[in-house]
Amino acid sequence: xxxxxxxxxVQLTDDGQLKHFLTIEGLSEGILLELLDTADSFVDxxxxxxxxxxxxxGKTVANLxxxxxxxxxxxxxxAAKRLSADVLNLNINTSSTKKGETLKDTLxxxxxxxxxxxxxxxxxxxxxxxxxxxxxxxxxxxxAGDGRHAHPTQAMLxxxxxxxxxxxxxxxxxxxxxxxxxSRVARSQIHALRTLGVPDIRLIAPRTLLPTNVEAFxxxxxxxxxxxxxxxxxxxxxxxxxxxxxxxxLPNESEFYKLYGLSEEKLAFAHPEAIVMHPGxxxxxxxxxxxxxxxxxxxxxxxxxxxxxxxxAVMSMAMSGQVAERAKRQEQxxx
Amino acid sequence: MQLLIQxxxxxxxxxxxxxxxxxxxxKGRIAAIGEAPPEFVADEVIDATDQIVCPGLIDLSAHLRxxxxxxxxxxxxxxAAAAAGGITTLVASPNTxxxxxxxxxxxxxxxxxxxxxxxxxxxxxxxxxxxxxEQLAPxxxxxxxxxxxxxxxxxxxxxxxxxxxTLEYAATxxxxxxxxxxxxxxxxxGCMHEGTTSTRLGLNGIPSVAETIEVSRxxxxxxxxxxxAHFGQLSNAQSVLLVQQARERGLNVTADVAIHNLLLTxxxxxxxxxxxxxIPPLRSQLDRAGxxxxxxTDTIDAICSDHQPQDDIAKEAPFAATEPGISGxxxxxxLGLMLVDQQLLELPQLIEKLTFGPARVxxxxxxxxxxxxxxxxCVFDPNKRWTVTKDALKSRGKNTPFINCELTGRVTLTIxxxxxxxxxxx
Numbered sequence: 001x002x003x004x005x006x007x008x009x010v011q012l013t014d015d016g017q018l019k020h021f022l023t024i025e026g027l028s029e030g031i032l033l034e035l036l037d038t039a040d041s042f043v044d045x046x047x048x049x050x051x052x053x054x055x056x057x058g059k060t061v062a063n064l065x066x067x068x069x070x071x072x073x074x075x076x077x078x079a080a081k082r083l084s085a086d087v088l089n090l091n092i093n094t095s096s097t098k099k100g101e102t103l104k105d106t107l108x109x110x111x112x113x114x115x116x117x118x119x120x121x122x123x124x125x126x127x128x129x130x131x132x133x134x135x136x137x138x139x140x141x142x143x144a145g146d147g148r149h150a151h152p153t154q155a156m157l158x159x160x161x162x163x164x165x166x167x168x169x170x171x172x173x174x175x176x177x178x179x180x181x182x183s184r185v186a187r188s189q190i191h192a193l194r195t196l197g198v199p200d201i202r203l204i205a206p207r208t209l210l211p212t213n214v215e216a217f218x219x220x221x222x223x224x225x226x227x228x229x230x231x232x233x234x235x236x237x238x239x240x241x242x243x244x245x246x247x248x249x250l251p252n253e254s255e256f257y258k259l260y261g262l263s264e265e266k267l268a269f270a271h272p273e274a275i276v277m278h279p280g281x282x283x284x285x286x287x288x289x290x291x292x293x294x295x296x297x298x299x300x301x302x303x304x305x306x307x308x309x310x311x312x313a314v315m316s317m318a319m320s321g322q323v324a325e326r327a328k329r330q331e332q333x334x335x
Numbered sequence: 336m337q338l339l340i341q342x343x344x345x346x347x348x349x350x351x352x353x354x355x356x357x358x359x360x361x362k363g364r365i366a367a368i369g370e371a372p373p374e375f376v377a378d379e380v381i382d383a384t385d386q387i388v389c390p391g392l393i394d395l396s397a398h399l400r401x402x403x404x405x406x407x408x409x410x411x412x413x414x415a416a417a418a419a420g421g422i423t424t425l426v427a428s429p430n431t432x433x434x435x436x437x438x439x440x441x442x443x444x445x446x447x448x449x450x451x452x453x454x455x456x457x458x459x460x461x462x463x464x465x466x467x468x469e470q471l472a473p474x475x476x477x478x479x480x481x482x483x484x485x486x487x488x489x490x491x492x493x494x495x496x497x498x499x500x501t502l503e504y505a506a507t508x509x510x511x512x513x514x515x516x517x518x519x520x521x522x523x524x525g526c527m528h529e530g531t532t533s534t535r536l537g538l539n540g541i542p543s544v545a546e547t548i549e550v551s552r553x554x555x556x557x558x559x560x561x562x563x564a565h566f567g568q569l570s571n572a573q574s575v576l577l578v579q580q581a582r583e584r585g586l587n588v589t590a591d592v593a594i595h596n597l598l599l600t601x602x603x604x605x606x607x608x609x610x611x612x613x614i615p616p617l618r619s620q621l622d623r624a625g626x627x628x629x630x631x632t633d634t635i636d637a638i639c640s641d642h643q644p645q646d647d648i649a650k651e652a653p654f655a656a657t658e659p660g661i662s663g664x665x666x667x668x669x670l671g672l673m674l675v676d677q678q679l680l681e682l683p684q685l686i687e688k689l690t691f692g693p694a695r696v697x698x699x700x701x702x703x704x705x706x707x708x709x710x711x712x713c714v715f716d717p718n719k720r721w722t723v724t725k726d727a728l729k730s731r732g733k734n735t736p737f738i739n740c741e742l743t744g745r746v747t748l749t750i751x752x753x754x755x756x757x758x759x760x761x
Binding site: 124 | 533540606607673736740741
């Protein structure tokens with residue numbers, strides 16, 4: 001009816017290569033597998049004496065964190081340095097925006113510093129898309145978490161962890177437990193699991209913590225945790241923020257823990273070789289028992305390690321997409 | 336000045352008129368249709384062959400932004416935009432800065448509008464002081480100063496007691512009350528329709544029930560107080576049913592809908608395009624179908640632009656941080672014609688929803704070409720194709736998702752009070 005601009009594939013070049021990494025949604029299984037394979041290839045390297053690759057040599061990566069985060073920022077910084085990039089960390093939360101500078105002004109200032117890549121974390125859903133629409137064509141945008149919308153590198157490091165422990169995706173039962181409503185991680189995980197062919201995706205939560213129509217994304221809903229965990233291969237726990245109690249979503253922490261906290265008793269309903277994951281930081285005794293978080297089934301620290309390889313893979317793929325596109329533009333310009 | 340508009344197809348739903356005929360205008364009034372009145376000598380003859388001649392459009396909701404936010408729009412710029420859109424009467428929202436809760440502001444708006452001379456501006460008064468929902472605004476004085484009706488402009492009445500007293504007071508003076516229904520707590524923090532798309536985008540949703548719960552409360556109190564009432568910019572199918580049921584049990588209520596809610600849905604927000612950020616939000620396909628059905632069954636009396644001009648900066652941010660609104664005066668008619676093209680409405684039905692329908696809601700003598708009435712006329716070419724561009728828009732607000740879209744149907748001439756106020760450049 002109207003020729004509105006098509007929002008699809010803003011993160012891909014015309015040839016289908018990654019040039020930004022904003023969301024898992026819309027990416028093919030082929031791209032996700034290429035990303036996981038690339039990340040796997042970086043793992044061996046991390047264990048060597050010399051841990052650096054020259055893939056981003058001469059490039060400047062700016063980490064723009066409008067929301068505080070220690071671990072995500074650190075792994076992005078480490079990943080960029082291992083690819084030999086120059087890294088600029090900007091904690092914008094405390095500087096410019098409080099002085100009334102708009103996001104657009106901040107971006108223009110940073111572009112003037114000739115960065116090649118922005119790694120962005122922002123509390124507004126769609127912030128990474130907005131930034132990608134505003135910057136000059138040569139800058140790659142990596143979404144490090146936007147509002148409740150997406151956290152695609154976290155989802156991919158989770159996929160990497162699952163594949164390294166379970167060998168594949170097509171036979172798995174995966175449960176995601178807890179505050180799905182507020183979770184960008186869960187949204188990205190659901191898209192990734194579906195695209196990679198996981199046949200049984202379960203969401204376990206009370207209705208107050210589930211977004212409207214979330215079943216439309218191909219997941220099944222369980223309100224009873226023991227039923228939902230039955231025979232699952234992977235249990236992904238989500239962090240519960242304390243402020244959920246004050247907004248009438250839950251009565252109190254102890255009731256939540258009793259119903260949806262991952263104890264050893266509840267974990268017994270899952271497959272005997274099930275792994276337990278958590279994007280961190282964990283609230284011990286709120287969503288997960290210490291004995292489970294530190295127990296033999298927990299792969300929480302493997303997730304952190306894999307995060308570095310996945311972020312290296314994302315950065316190198318997006319940068320090569322940008323370089324390819326720039327070459328194409330120059331070629332077209334010369335003609 | 337005497338004008339002859341020759342050879343156009345005159346459509347005037349108020350008179351159930353649809354025929355090719357000449358229209359004669361003299362001394363600011365419609366002099367005759369068909370035969371020339373005695374001793375008529377035209378100062379100007381306008382050839383309207385293959386064009387539609389209808390009453391000037393009446394828009395039940397437009398934000399002119401003056402006083403207070405002239406960086407977004409002024410009475411001069413926005414009434415010029417209205418004239419270009421074929422609109423000869425519009426209702427200005429009360430949520431200016433300061434709000435229309437004093438006669439001084441109501442008079443200022445009317446003075447500026449008559450200085451501009453592009454379209455009739457009827458100010459909507461505030462129901463409560465500062466739109467705070469606490470103390471009554473001086474309704475009688477405001478009505479005497481020209482306010483056509485009263486609304487609280489989507490600001491809530493936290494107290495049902497204050498609301499019922501407000502309605503009783505308005506009923507005492509037989510004043511029209513307009514509701515833009517929204518429950519504050521249910522809508523809090525929301526920026527789009529709550530549904531599958533909001534879930535996918537991780538944006539806070541405004542559930543349909545935020546509107547219907549307030550429509551229900553208002554309907555009960557309308558029945559209780561007998562006030563003359565209208566619902567502005569309904570956004571969902573359930574609200575239409577509630578109004579329809581109320582009418583069936585004899586309640587005297589009317590309703591309108593914004594043109595974009597009849598054409599777009601929440602799916603369009605995919606991609607976080609802030610030009611689709613409007614309040615009330617674009618809702619589901621089922622809601623759109625319900626609103627369209629409401630037009631056909633005449634539960635919905637009028638289509639408005641709900642014009643909300645914004646400056647560029649208001650739309651340049653992540654979706655939830657942008658300001659809502661679409662600049663809509665100049666696309667109202669062209670977009671309305673899409674409903675005819677889609678065979679939802681016949682052309683005379685559409686014109687009724689844009690002229691006589693809103694006139695009846697307001698209880699004013701307008702929206703008709705009956706001889707003897709004020710000559711407010713819109714002439715448009717129903718087949719003219721044009722592309723919406725920033726340069727083509729007279730409104731200071733260039734915020735429309737229809738930018739770069741090719742639309743069909745364009746106003747060629749707008750006549751206010753017997754005088755041409757807009758002619759298309761070609």
